[in-house]
Amino acid sequence: MSDEELDEIRQRKLAAIRNQALDEQAQEQASAEAQAQKEAILRQILTPEARSRLTNIRMVRPQLAEQVEMQLIQLAGAGRLRARVTDQQLKALLQQLQGKERERKISFR
Numbered sequence: 290m291s292d293e294e295l296d297e298i299r300q301r302k303l304a305a306i307r308n309q310a311l312d313e314q315a316q317e318q319a320s321a322e323a324q325a326q327k328e329a330i331l332r333q334i335l336t337p338e339a340r341s342r343l344t345n346i347r348m349v350r351p352q353l354a355e356q357v358e359m360q361l362i363q364l365a366g367a368g369r370l371r372a373r374v375t376d377q378q379l380k381a382l383l384q385q386l387q388g389k390e391r392e393r394k395i396s397f398r
Contacts, residue, residue, distance in 0.1 A: 327358065327362065330362055330365060331343070331358060331361065331362070333365075333373075334361060334362075334365045334370055334373055334374055335361070335373060335374050335379070336373050336374065336375050336376060338375070338376040339373075339374050339375055339376045339378070339379040342376055342379055342380070343357065343358070343379065346383070353383075353386065356386065357379075357382060357383065357386065360382070361374060361382075
């Protein structure tokens with residue numbers, strides 16, 4: 290291989306790496322924007338106490354918190370939430386979800 294061929298290969302690899310970095314940066318930015326939009330919606334539909342409870346749940350059980358957030362956002366999008374969700378309403382929703390999880394437990398005898 291000549292030096293020109295090696296330089297050309299290096300340039301192509303460098304361009305591929307740059308494109309990959311730009312794609313990753315664009316994905317991160319889109320993800321951050323989506324997260325900010327989700328948080329803005331939750332700020333509108335939850336009372337401060339309910340938001341605080343959801344934040345605490347997110348620290349312990351992130352998947353459950355994500356599930357609750359998506360359910361609340363879907364309800365708000367469908368227009369089924371008439372007022373802000375209070376802490377008591379959030380507790381009731383969490384109990385419903387946890388009740389479903391408990392039903393799935395398997396016991397061996």
